[in-house]
Amino acid sequence: MTAPLKHSADITVDVALGDRAYDIVIGRGVLDTLGTRVAALRPGARTAIVTDRTVAKHWLEQTERSLAEAGIPTSRVIVEEGEVSKTYAGLEKVSEALIAAKIERNDLVIALGGGVVGDLAGFAAAILRRGVDFVQVPTSLLAQVDSSVGGKTGINSPQGKNLLGAFHQPVLVIADTSVLDTLSPRQFRAGYAEVAKYGVLGDEAFFTWLEANHADIFSGGAAREHAIATSCRAKAAIVSRDERENGERALLNLGHTFGHALEAATGFSDRLFHGEGVSVGMVLAAELSAKLGLISEADATRVERHLASVGLPTHLQDIAGFAQEGLADADTLMALMAQDKKVKRGKLTFILLQAIGRAVVANDVEPALVRDFLQQKLSG
Numbered sequence: 382m383t384a385p386l387k388h389s390a391d392i393t394v395d396v397a398l399g400d401r402a403y404d405i406v407i408g409r410g411v412l413d414t415l416g417t418r419v420a421a422l423r424p425g426a427r428t429a430i431v432t433d434r435t436v437a438k439h440w441l442e443q444t445e446r447s448l449a450e451a452g453i454p455t456s457r458v459i460v461e462e463g464e465v466s467k468t469y470a471g472l473e474k475v476s477e478a479l480i481a482a483k484i485e486r487n488d489l490v491i492a493l494g495g496g497v498v499g500d501l502a503g504f505a506a507a508i509l510r511r512g513v514d515f516v517q518v519p520t521s522l523l524a525q526v527d528s529s530v531g532g533k534t535g536i537n538s539p540q541g542k543n544l545l546g547a548f549h550q551p552v553l554v555i556a557d558t559s560v561l562d563t564l565s566p567r568q569f570r571a572g573y574a575e576v577a578k579y580g581v582l583g584d585e586a587f588f589t590w591l592e593a594n595h596a597d598i599f600s601g602g603a604a605r606e607h608a609i610a611t612s613c614r615a616k617a618a619i620v621s622r623d624e625r626e627n628g629e630r631a632l633l634n635l636g637h638t639f640g641h642a643l644e645a646a647t648g649f650s651d652r653l654f655h656g657e658g659v660s661v662g663m664v665l666a667a668e669l670s671a672k673l674g675l676i677s678e679a680d681a682t683r684v685e686r687h688l689a690s691v692g693l694p695t696h697l698q699d700i701a702g703f704a705q706e707g708l709a710d711a712d713t714l715m716a717l718m719a720q721d722k723k724v725k726r727g728k729l730t731f732i733l734l735q736a737i738g739r740a741v742v743a744n745d746v747e748p749a750l751v752r753d754f755l756q757q758k759l760s761g
């Protein structure tokens with residue numbers, strides 16, 4: 382796999398889900414086609430754009446213009462940025478605003494933003510009048526490669542990540558790669574963890590390509606669109622085979638059993654963004670795999686090195702405030718992991734590695750071993 386030299390023309394990835402299939406349209410400038418695409422998809426529909434304050438500042442006007450030029454009426458709901466909005470309060474605010482805007486069953490909700498807005502607006506759409514369709518317009522790298530695809534929507538509980546939600550597929554995804562130009566470097570890096578995840582879980586060649594081409598992805602070269610399209614194709618393929626996570630979709634959760642517990646332990650705060658938790662969690666999953674003799678220490682180190690080389694946190698000690706505030710003890714982390722949605726009959730499920738590019742679902746890992754492993758990692 383070599384790095385493309387030129388920005389590609391727009392790429393369309395099909396999410397093959399029968400009568401709920403939809404397109405992911407990827408490319409620089411595709412936001413301007415939103416209006417015509419929505420008009421063609423749902424003639425006569427009204428729309429409500431849900432976004433956050435930061436994204437609104439940069440991209441709301443252009444989004445509204447595209448819809449207005451296609452003759453589509455819009456209203457807007459603007460929430461606070463960050464996980465603080467993926468809450469009961471955030472859901473109430475968005476739901477009440479959609480009801481006040483008289484969004485009907487045949488209208489559309491448009492989620493303009495990162496994964497927080499996508500998950501929140503998608504969940505509000507899923508329950509509004511028992512289900513209104515929605516369009517994802519992802520504006521963070523993480524949302525373009527992961528959260529806008531596959532239909533997992535929801536909010537957090539203080540007890541854990543995404544504990545309330547619904548599977549609700551979008552009807553269209555518009556991923557304009559030029560909107561990433563306004564994303565902060567730290568948020569871009571956090572999203573990159575989910576890109577690397579696709580290589581680690583199922584595509585060794587892509588991981589090797591990322592090791593060689595990550596700089597071009599970060600600087601906005603043609604490798605960026607290639608990485609986004611490759612990630613979307615990987616996710617679309619898995620979701621189309623296992624929409625509701627009865628089997629292989631759990632592989633997309635690589636790094637998340639640990640990562641979600643770490644996000645909860647840091648209060649869903651700016652100490653640890655979701656992608657950063659996934660980065661630390663993926664390294665822990667690789668190290669646990671090595672401890673269990675599934676992969677070599679060298680492979681675990683290779684995963685850690687790549688994530689660290691782009692500036693992502695890879696150890697518990699890298700989490701902001703670890704030295705000052707600490708984190709949580711191993712028992713607390715085990716209790717938080719017990720709320721993971723992959724738990725079956727009270728038993729934890731881990732996504733482990735048999736090789737870079739070959740992840741497996743494991744539900745026979747001894748809790749005492751995991752606790753000792755975490756204890757050891759916490760003491761550095």
Ligand SMILES: NC(=O)c1ccc[n+]([C@@H]2O[C@H](COP(=O)([O-])OP(=O)(O)OC[C@H]3O[C@@H](n4cnc5c(N)ncnc54)[C@H](O)[C@@H]3O)[C@@H](O)[C@H]2O)c1
Nearest residue numbers: 435462463495496497520521523527528533560563564655
């Ligand atoms: N549904 C899924 O399948 C899925 C997959 C992965 C992650 N998630 C969820 O997604 C969330 C994380 O998403 P995220 O990392 O996008 O976080 P986010 O939505 O909080 O966005 C990150 C920050 O970047 C800002 N931002 C977004 N786009 C911007 C742009 N173009 N320019 C400037 N600023 C911009 C936002 O205002 C926010 O402050 C988590 O809650 C996670 O659980 C869901």
Ligand SMILES: O=C(O)C(=O)C[C@@H](O)[C@H](O)[C@H](O)COP(=O)(O)O
Nearest residue numbers: 527531533542543630633634637722
């Ligand atoms: O789409 C999926 O399936 C994923 O697991 C993707 C993850 O990156 C994402 O963070 C997802 O929201 C986690 O799902 P959850 O079921 O563990 O909440």
Ligand SMILES: [Zn+2]
Nearest residue numbers: 575637655659
């Ligand atoms: Zn994730």
